[in-house]
Amino acid sequence: MQDDRKKQNLAEAMGRELSRARIADGDDPQDVERDVERSIKRISQAPIVLVACLEMTEMDRYPDPQRNQAEYLMAVQSVAMVGQNIMLLAYAEGLGTCWMCAPLFSPSSVHETFDIPPEWIPQGLILLGHAETTVNLPNRKPLKEVVRWS
Numbered sequence: 001m002q003d004d005r006k007k008q009n010l011a012e013a014m015g016r017e018l019s020r021a022r023i024a025d026g027d028d029p030q031d032v033e034r035d036v037e038r039s040i041k042r043i044s045q046a047p048i049v050l051v052a053c054l055e056m057t058e059m060d061r062y063p064d065p066q067r068n069q070a071e072y073l074m075a076v077q078s079v080a081m082v083g084q085n086i087m088l089l090a091y092a093e094g095l096g097t098c099w100m101c102a103p104l105f106s107p108s109s110v111h112e113t114f115d116i117p118p119e120w121i122p123q124g125l126i127l128l129g130h131a132e133t134t135v136n137l138p139n140r141k142p143l144k145e146v147v148r149w150s
Helices: 004-024 029-045 065-092 107-114
Strands: 048-054 096-100 121-129
Touching (some): 004 107, 029 096, 048 065, 065 096
Antiparallel strands (some): 096 121
């Protein structure tokens, strides 16, 4: 989505839900306001906002809850993998990205802003654009330190 009005509407709706929840949790109102402002700015100022959703209509159905839960988790993982692949592609093209799981806490805001089908379950936002700053990435650990081979 590149529509500035929709990005602003989404950011403000999600900000209202975040504020309501954090205040109900007893968080410091100034901290909440600061976090909400940062979130609104991040979403509304991103050149492009992609919404990653899953939907279960074509997934397998089982007679037991354990396999149905596994099927749901496979769908969640698939959406996350698509998101990461988009982010890697963007990086290869010299773009910056930010993954936000905030739609998990306010799916109604995403549904209302985009008029998406009710069976689409918002999982995340990918904010896409040119990075404001360059980040020096830390050295990665060798595989032998993070992978167990058997």
